[in-house]
Amino acid sequence: MRQTKIIRNVWLGIENLLLHKLRSFLTMLGVVFGVGSVVAMLSVGEGASKEALEQIRKLGSNNIIVSSIKSAEEEATSTQHSHMSIYGLTYEDYRRVATNFEGVQQAAPVKLTRKDSRLRERAMELRIVGTTHEWFELVPRQVLAGRVLLHSDQEKQAPVAVLTEFGARKILATEHTIGQTVRMGGDQFEVVGIVKSESGQAGNIQIPDQEIDAYIPIEVARRYFGDIFTKRTSGGDEREMVELHQILVRVDDPKKVEAVAAGIERMLESSHKKKDYVVSVPLALLKQAEATKRTFNIVLGSIAGISLVVGGIGIMNIMLASVTERTREIGIRRAIGAKRKQIIYQFLIETVVLSTTGGMIGLGVGVLIPFLITYFSGMTTLITLNGILLPLLISMTIGILFGLYPAIRAAQVDPIIALRHE
Amino acid sequence: MIEQSATRSDAEIVRLEDAYKIYQMGTQEVKALAGVSISFKKGSFWAIMGPSGSGKSTMMNILGCLDRLSSGRYYLESQDVSGLDDDSLSEFRLRYLGFIFQSFNLIPQLTVQRNIELPLYYLGWDANQSAVRAKELADEVGLGDRLDHRPTELSGGQMQRVAIARALANDPQIIFADEPTGNLDTRTGEQILELLVELNGQGKTIIIVTHESSIAERAQRRLHMIDGVIDRIDESSNA
Ligand SMILES: Nc1ncnc2c1ncn2[C@@H]1O[C@H](COP(=O)(O)OP(=O)(O)OP(=O)(O)O)[C@@H](O)[C@H]1O
Ligand SMILES: [Mg+2]
Numbered sequence: 001m002r003q004t005k006i007i008r009n010v011w012l013g014i015e016n017l018l019l020h021k022l023r024s025f026l027t028m029l030g031v032v033f034g035v036g037s038v039v040a041m042l043s044v045g046e047g048a049s050k051e052a053l054e055q056i057r058k059l060g061s062n063n064i065i066v067s068s069i070k071s072a073e074e075e076a077t078s079t080q081h082s083h084m085s086i087y088g089l090t091y092e093d094y095r096r097v098a099t100n101f102e103g104v105q106q107a108a109p110v111k112l113t114r115k116d117s118r119l120r121e122r123a124m125e126l127r128i129v130g131t132t133h134e135w136f137e138l139v140p141r142q143v144l145a146g147r148v149l150l151h152s153d154q155e156k157q158a159p160v161a162v163l164t165e166f167g168a169r170k171i172l173a174t175e176h177t178i179g180q181t182v183r184m185g186g187d188q189f190e191v192v193g194i195v196k197s198e199s200g201q202a203g204n205i206q207i208p209d210q211e212i213d214a215y216i217p218i219e220v221a222r223r224y225f226g227d228i229f230t231k232r233t234s235g236g237d238e239r240e241m242v243e244l245h246q247i248l249v250r251v252d253d254p255k256k257v258e259a260v261a262a263g264i265e266r267m268l269e270s271s272h273k274k275k276d277y278v279v280s281v282p283l284a285l286l287k288q289a290e291a292t293k294r295t296f297n298i299v300l301g302s303i304a305g306i307s308l309v310v311g312g313i314g315i316m317n318i319m320l321a322s323v324t325e326r327t328r329e330i331g332i333r334r335a336i337g338a339k340r341k342q343i344i345y346q347f348l349i350e351t352v353v354l355s356t357t358g359g360m361i362g363l364g365v366g367v368l369i370p371f372l373i374t375y376f377s378g379m380t381t382l383i384t385l386n387g388i389l390l391p392l393l394i395s396m397t398i399g400i401l402f403g404l405y406p407a408i409r410a411a412q413v414d415p416i417i418a419l420r421h422e
Numbered sequence: 423m424i425e426q427s428a429t430r431s432d433a434e435i436v437r438l439e440d441a442y443k444i445y446q447m448g449t450q451e452v453k454a455l456a457g458v459s460i461s462f463k464k465g466s467f468w469a470i471m472g473p474s475g476s477g478k479s480t481m482m483n484i485l486g487c488l489d490r491l492s493s494g495r496y497y498l499e500s501q502d503v504s505g506l507d508d509d510s511l512s513e514f515r516l517r518y519l520g521f522i523f524q525s526f527n528l529i530p531q532l533t534v535q536r537n538i539e540l541p542l543y544y545l546g547w548d549a550n551q552s553a554v555r556a557k558e559l560a561d562e563v564g565l566g567d568r569l570d571h572r573p574t575e576l577s578g579g580q581m582q583r584v585a586i587a588r589a590l591a592n593d594p595q596i597i598f599a600d601e602p603t604g605n606l607d608t609r610t611g612e613q614i615l616e617l618l619v620e621l622n623g624q625g626k627t628i629i630i631v632t633h634e635s636s637i638a639e640r641a642q643r644r645l646h647m648i649d650g651v652i653d654r655i656d657e658s659s660n661a
Contacts, residue, residue: 337592
């Protein structure tokens with residue numbers, strides 16, 4: 001009963017608004033754009049934070065990535081012919097980080113090299129990483145076939161290789177390749193598994209398994225390939241001696257990630273003469289992403305908020321005009337016996353109908369915008385239930401807030417004066 | 423005197439006691455009502471007459487619970503309404519009173535049916551019942567075929583009939599009509615008056631303000647006002 005009454009009142013409000021279709025439409029435009037921008041903003045913001053989280057997940061949120069870089073001085077001298085640059089992380093660095101370093105749970109060394117390789121009649125250059133079984137715990141990736149590196153491979157210094165999905169595709173390996181021999185450089189390796197690879201980067205940190213084709217035990221890599229690499233460049237051969245290219249570190253407690261990173265930084269500082277390493281913390285990226293998102297939300301939120309307020313003022317303005325225009329009608333209703341609160345109710349329903357209709361149209365616009373953004377820029381956008389309910393709630397509130405004053409004005413109309421009003 | 427069988431307190435529907443309505447215009451006081459005492463009986467038909475500015479409309483507004491006295495007492499159905507708040511006065515208007523105005527005062531954007539239904543809407547009737555009642559009332563005033571028309575599509579006489587149908591919707595005890603024929607030609611005015619006489623025959627108390635003596639003739643009693651006070655009361659010999 002009560003419910004049908006509300007529906008009836010809403011319907012009467014709609015009827016009245018339909019008497020002035022163009023005016024009603026123009027009145028709600030402000031709310032349409034306000035809500036539209038709120039919805040669009042929320043979805044872009046949500047999308048960005050989802051994307052950031054996804055990246056952090058790929059990098060490992062408890063991880064620290066220490067990478068070798070050529071120091072600035074080294075960069076300057078390396079152009080000289082037959083010069084060999086020596087830089088980067090050492091086996092000693094790895095040993096110190098991996099054993100008894102405060103807060104470190106696990107660490108994996110990374111030694112990168114490129115070798116001409118051959119699987120049956122298919123020949124390709126593969127990017128090879130020498131590492132330990134810990135790698136696969138620090139950077140968990142789905143095993144597509146076979147297995148990953150084991151502790152026993154290390155002990156036995158077994159010539160085994162785990163291909164990434166990416167590398168497997170390059171060299172035309174399939175699950176049937178497991179157990180077959182792949183030749184890398186001058187040596188034979190047994191293919192023992194294929195793992196899924198992820199690509200992408202977050203900020204300036206690359207996903208650790210970006211551009212890796214095959215994993216082999218690090219001891220094997222060291223024994224077979226050594227620490228000296230020759231890069232062919234246009235100016236002749238360039239030789240480098242790098243023991244380790246990366247050390248992946250997992251911290252036991254996410255709260256300690258930054259402190260441990262600082263500890264590693266200090267330790268490296270004391271043992272390296274040059275700054276030929278960089279310590280990156282994916283978690284810091286997350287914080288950075290969140291800070292960016294917050295700023296983003298504040299800026300766009302205030303713009304959206306301003307347009308909503310402007311929309312609300314537009315509605316209020318028109319409703320005030322409408323009250324003046326309908327003074328006589330109000331007088332008639334009051335003379336017949338309508339109470340003040342019933343007049344308030346009538347006008348309030350009209351504004352709320354206006355603003356919520358505007359809100360719903362705005363929702364449509366606001367859903368379309370992120371869709372177009374994703375379509376044209378490839379940026380991730382995400383529309384959540386909150387992203388829909390919040391703007392509708394806001395538009396309803398706007399209707400009540402900005403409708404209240406005109407409605408109260410309407411209720412203050414003196415019926416005697418109103419009835420004389422021509 | 424027209425004696426009625428009911429007891430005095432039953433028979434009386436409206437009583438003003440030493441009623442004053444004073445408007446403050448700057449430093450000057452305008453006494454629109456300057457000490458009026460009068461009592462109307464249930465089922466009576468009164469005409470209020472007097473020159474312009476004598477306080478007729480003011481009195482109607484007070485009696486119709488649209489306005490409040492500056493001092494004095496007003497009893498409606500033996501209840502003192504002089505001290506009631508706005509909501510209670512609205513409630514009185516809604517349940518017991520009906521209004522007819524010189525300028526009809528229909529709501530232009532609503533159809534005839536919706537205009538007639540208006541009091542029922544505020545009384546909380548449901549849509550179907552209201553529609554049935556509106557049709558009945560429209561038939562009663564001879565406009566049963568005009569329910570879907572807008573007021574602007576009607577003649578003055580027809581608009582006043584709609585206004586009467588609306589005034590009757592809540593089955594009021596008293597009908598107030600402030601110059602109901604003022605905007606109509608003589609013949610149409612006569613017809614409207616016939617309707618009011620008929621309603622009086624059905625037992626409704628009718629109070630009408632008019633300048634036309636031919637209209638006032640039809641009332642049982644005429645109250646003549648001058649400068650906010652009662653000048654005299656006369657009774658129809660033919661009533
Ligand atoms: N709101 C008001 N403020 C000030 N003075 C008022 C107000 N309403 C009425 N008056 C004054 O009260 C007096 C009585 O007015 P009222 O409208 O009752 O006269 P009336 O008898 O109905 O006249 P008419 O025949 O012209 O309709 C007039 O002098 C008028 O100017
Ligand atoms: Mg008057």
